[in-house]
Amino acid sequence: MEVSALMSRRLRVAGTFEAVFDDMYAKGFTDGLPVIPPTEESVAAMLAGAQVGADEVIAVVPPDNPSVTAEKAAINAVMAGCLPEYFPVVLAALKAVAEPGFNLLGVQATTNPVAPVLVINGPIRNDLNINCRRGCLGPGWRANATIGRALRLTLMNCGGCPPGDIDKAIHGMPGKFTFCFGELEEDSPWEPLHVERGMSREQNAVTAFGGQGTQNILAFFRSPEGIVHVVADGMRCYGYNGYLRALGNPLIVMTPGHARIFAQHGWDKKRIKHELFTQAQIPRSHIPSEQQLLTPVYVDHSPDQMCLPCESEDDIAIVVAGGPEAYHVTYIPSFGNTALSTEEILVPQRSGQ
Amino acid sequence: MNATSETIEYLDPTCPRTGGDLVVPAVGTLQGKVIAFLNNGWSSFAKIGERMHGALKERHGIKEMRTYAIPSAMPPAAGLLDRVAAECDAAVVGMAN
Numbered sequence: 001m002e003v004s005a006l007m008s009r010r011l012r013v014a015g016t017f018e019a020v021f022d023d024m025y026a027k028g029f030t031d032g033l034p035v036i037p038p039t040e041e042s043v044a045a046m047l048a049g050a051q052v053g054a055d056e057v058i059a060v061v062p063p064d065n066p067s068v069t070a071e072k073a074a075i076n077a078v079m080a081g082c083l084p085e086y087f088p089v090v091l092a093a094l095k096a097v098a099e100p101g102f103n104l105l106g107v108q109a110t111t112n113p114v115a116p117v118l119v120i121n122g123p124i125r126n127d128l129n130i131n132c133r134r135g136c137l138g139p140g141w142r143a144n145a146t147i148g149r150a151l152r153l154t155l156m157n158c159g160g161c162p163p164g165d166i167d168k169a170i171h172g173m174p175g176k177f178t179f180c181f182g183e184l185e186e187d188s189p190w191e192p193l194h195v196e197r198g199m200s201r202e203q204n205a206v207t208a209f210g211g212q213g214t215q216n217i218l219a220f221f222r223s224p225e226g227i228v229h230v231v232a233d234g235m236r237c238y239g240y241n242g243y244l245r246a247l248g249n250p251l252i253v254m255t256p257g258h259a260r261i262f263a264q265h266g267w268d269k270k271r272i273k274h275e276l277f278t279q280a281q282i283p284r285s286h287i288p289s290e291q292q293l294l295t296p297v298y299v300d301h302s303p304d305q306m307c308l309p310c311e312s313e314d315d316i317a318i319v320v321a322g323g324p325e326a327y328h329v330t331y332i333p334s335f336g337n338t339a340l341s342t343e344e345i346l347v348p349q350r351s352g353q
Numbered sequence: 354m355n356a357t358s359e360t361i362e363y364l365d366p367t368c369p370r371t372g373g374d375l376v377v378p379a380v381g382t383l384q385g386k387v388i389a390f391l392n393n394g395w396s397s398f399a400k401i402g403e404r405m406h407g408a409l410k411e412r413h414g415i416k417e418m419r420t421y422a423i424p425s426a427m428p429p430a431a432g433l434l435d436r437v438a439a440e441c442d443a444a445v446v447g448m449a450n
Contacts, residue, residue, distance in 0.1 A: 009364070009365040010363075010364065011363055012362045013363070014359045014361075020361050029367065038363050040364065064370060066370075075366045103426070103427045106426035153366065157366040158366075158367065293396050293450070337426045338427075
């Protein structure tokens, strides 16, 4: 595309790349980490990666609610360090979080430590080398690191939501830099997440959760009953937002090793979700009856009535990812006031394909 | 890259801020009006509501303040805002804590 078609304001800095970073940091354009300067050429290349027009509106992003164009998303993707072939995933993620049910305004501005958690499904995981295996929630993979970061920079810069200001998170959390991984579909005995959500295995998809960090649960049991018991015990914390409204999508990231144990004993996802939902409930009598700052849905429950981690067992999501050992389970509590959102990743057809 | 030996040019990653135009006409005087109070469930906001009710009644002569419950940090139930608009002249909305 012609770079002259790019409509964004041009800013000029004398000096080196370090001077550009200093300038962008001073203007509040970064997350504090170094960024790649988004030049006309690099932004045009990013747009070409998705074969999308610069002026195409992708999403409305609160709290400022501008219509965010592909150009603005591409600028932030360049800054994050994305390769152009990652850009279709970034665009799909942006569309996913803009779905009304995701409640992006709440996610952006709340005092909670919440960020979009992106789960990638489909063949594109392998095409882009998105880590689904050991260390998938940690550092070391460019796609995981930069796709999630591109979304966060776009939300901050375009939505008008600088951390510590409009973003009111009391503590924040590291996942506000980036939070993206793939499901290890090849080593899962069950349907992958995007198939559960109505897509085919051949489709590429991103599912966004409003997640509140990671909690590790050491699950050394070898029986399904034992594993479910310790995971439910980790989930059973009435300080999690889900209990406040009995809403949201608690996310379980389970290794292929644990998934294999369940499958060998004939347990499917539905049964695991049922057991977790049942065992993670908390009797009202366990929670002090004094008035809280925010009135929870269980305020008028009788003492033996149960408080729910989410609305129904179907709201619990299970994704297989991580190293092969049946050691650790990662629990990602939900913001509560949010519903997961799945969006197809539209990968452009290249010539010769 | 559009750069000389001294200058690097980059594109602005932010969106231009649009003007804060009113989407509905201002209510003007509050005398004799029905005011909605959309309580988002925070106990602090309930206290603000009590004080505002008194101030609006004594200083501005409103006819009535009606309280509606809305969830915190998420949109209200479908149809609630239409109902409020039909029943009230203006609204105080609990957005935060």
